[in-house]
Amino acid sequence: MKKHRIFRPRRFFAALMAGTSVFLAACQPTPETEIISQKEDIQDVIQDYTQAGDASGDTGDASGSSGDTSGQQGQTLAQRLGVPESISFEITSENGGPSITADHIPVEFPQADRAGAATVVRADLTDEQLWTLVDGFTQGVQLYEPMPSTKEDLQENIEQMQEEINAIRESGSEEEQGQISELEEMIRFRQSFIESAPSRDSLEYIPMSREWEIDESGMESINGQNNQGDMTYSVYASKDASAYTVSLRKEETSISKDASLWTETALQGMTGGMAAKGKPSFENKICACTDEEAVQTALDFLSEQGIATEDLMARKIEPVIWCDFNQETVSEGYVGYKIDLCRSVGDILQTFTDDHIWYMDINGEVAPENEGRLPYDYESLTITVTDDGIVDFYWTNPMEITQVLSEDVALKSFDEIQKIMEQHALMAYESYSLDSYENEIPLKLGKVTFGMMRVQNPDSDGEYTLVPVWDVFAYLSDGTLSASSMMTINAMDGSIISRNTGY
Numbered sequence: 001m002k003k004h005r006i007f008r009p010r011r012f013f014a015a016l017m018a019g020t021s022v023f024l025a026a027c028q029p030t031p032e033t034e035i036i037s038q039k040e041d042i043q044d045v046i047q048d049y050t051q052a053g054d055a056s057g058d059t060g061d062a063s064g065s066s067g068d069t070s071g072q073q074g075q076t077l078a079q080r081l082g083v084p085e086s087i088s089f090e091i092t093s094e095n096g097g098p099s100i101t102a103d104h105i106p107v108e109f110p111q112a113d114r115a116g117a118a119t120v121v122r123a124d125l126t127d128e129q130l131w132t133l134v135d136g137f138t139q140g141v142q143l144y145e146p147m148p149s150t151k152e153d154l155q156e157n158i159e160q161m162q163e164e165i166n167a168i169r170e171s172g173s174e175e176e177q178g179q180i181s182e183l184e185e186m187i188r189f190r191q192s193f194i195e196s197a198p199s200r201d202s203l204e205y206i207p208m209s210r211e212w213e214i215d216e217s218g219m220e221s222i223n224g225q226n227n228q229g230d231m232t233y234s235v236y237a238s239k240d241a242s243a244y245t246v247s248l249r250k251e252e253t254s255i256s257k258d259a260s261l262w263t264e265t266a267l268q269g270m271t272g273g274m275a276a277k278g279k280p281s282f283e284n285k286i287c288a289c290t291d292e293e294a295v296q297t298a299l300d301f302l303s304e305q306g307i308a309t310e311d312l313m314a315r316k317i318e319p320v321i322w323c324d325f326n327q328e329t330v331s332e333g334y335v336g337y338k339i340d341l342c343r344s345v346g347d348i349l350q351t352f353t354d355d356h357i358w359y360m361d362i363n364g365e366v367a368p369e370n371e372g373r374l375p376y377d378y379e380s381l382t383i384t385v386t387d388d389g390i391v392d393f394y395w396t397n398p399m400e401i402t403q404v405l406s407e408d409v410a411l412k413s414f415d416e417i418q419k420i421m422e423q424h425a426l427m428a429y430e431s432y433s434l435d436s437y438e439n440e441i442p443l444k445l446g447k448v449t450f451g452m453m454r455v456q457n458p459d460s461d462g463e464y465t466l467v468p469v470w471d472v473f474a475y476l477s478d479g480t481l482s483a484s485s486m487m488t489i490n491a492m493d494g495s496i497i498s499r500n501t502g503y
Helices: 015-021 042-049 077-081 127-138 151-171 180-194 291-304 414-432 434-438
Strands: 024-028 086-093 099-108 117-122 220-226 231-240 243-252 259-263 312-324 336-345 380-386 389-396 399-406 443-456 463-475 481-490
Touching: 042 399, 042 463, 086 414, 099 414, 117 336, 127 231, 127 243, 127 291, 151 180, 259 336, 291 312, 291 336, 291 380, 291 389, 312 380, 336 399, 336 443, 336 463, 399 463, 414 434, 414 463, 414 481, 443 481
Parallel strands: 024 086, 099 443
Antiparallel strands: 086 099, 117 399, 117 463, 220 231, 231 243, 243 389, 259 312, 312 336, 336 380, 380 389, 443 463, 463 481
16 A cells, blocks of 8 residues: 655745845846746656666766756755845846836745656557446446436425525625626526426436547536435546546435535635524644645545555645535535646746646747647646545546656756846736736736656657646736746746647
8 A cells, every 4th residue: 555645745945045135136138038938858857867877877068057966965956056045136127117126926836855857658548448447436336327307306496595695685785686686597597407308207228338429618528426315426538639537426315516615715705695504614623634644545536446546645735615505505614625637847846827838829829830630638636535535526638757868957057047037027927828928917927846847758749758847836916826827937947838739
């Protein structure tokens, strides 16, 4: 049984870098060219930057990197690279325009002694793997074709919305009064289906086919459920040339259809209309399992279904609560954990961003080298665990590490990385948010992180390489930290990588 590994970032402070915490000012020329993209064969870069004495036996030429750390035994990777706890600088254009400010922003770096690189390939599940996973999750219960909404379902829903309208008319705020017309439209929409909807007693349970069928979106899909016992199971899978998704869910049948599990992050901005019947509490733990036990449960489940977990790490663990927006109630505390798992190379995992593969520039044009290429998005694997075990499983675009190309690559020092960061900041901002850039809206940076990223291999849609990178994240206009990376820098050669094209 594999023991779990949980990523817990640390912030390092090196005395020799103390000067970087002083607020620096730099004036940069207005960008006249597009931001640089990494177009060299990434595996050639890895070979060039493989450390002498690497376990692979190669002695790649790392002379181009002052991050060569031979002879510095006993130090962490962060210490050898001179990674500070925080940095500060300000960038302005010599011809006017927006400014970019980093005011003592944290630099997040994992606890690691070295950084490597690995080959990773697209690994859609075989049908046998899929059904092993489904049967393991549902414990072999019979699955049926999804049931349509019945006359009774629609009528109950209409009555609930009418009660909400009556409550708003009686004591609702001015803002809530504005929701009445929308609720009335929703009622009319449901009323239009009542006559043609089946009654509950006329429903027939049709066993779910295990064959892929074309759905309304044009994708091949499998869709089934079972709500005949104490637990309701839902199964969905879809695939086409550019995506593969598996979604599994179970919950107590007695739980309201309008109730679902939420993390604090997801709930932000969603609870403003809730009455004071319940206030989300993520401080009060009412589940028996710990976060470490939840991670182990997730990894054990994967292993039991024959899925390799050696290179998986928990990147993020968030408590979850039950929330019913219709009844305006929440659980008294958190009932489990949502776990975000990702691939890692050694002790360094992939950096989380919400960037997606999209082979278009800001003008919607496709570069010649991307013509005909399928945008296979980044892998996502999230598992939610409560005292009932795994209750939610979502996996899109599965990947598999097939070869560790190097266990120890040479990296540029943080001094060099920061210079690259400052040099390309304005060009990165222009690419990141053209409207804000052209309107000369000042940009505040929020953090810098070190991790792995999947880079597209040349001339191959299904093969990629995980390489170490630095990412810069900025604040949004509402003061929240964006999950989209403003700039990604190859930690080996300092080239700029586009996350939207994956190279």
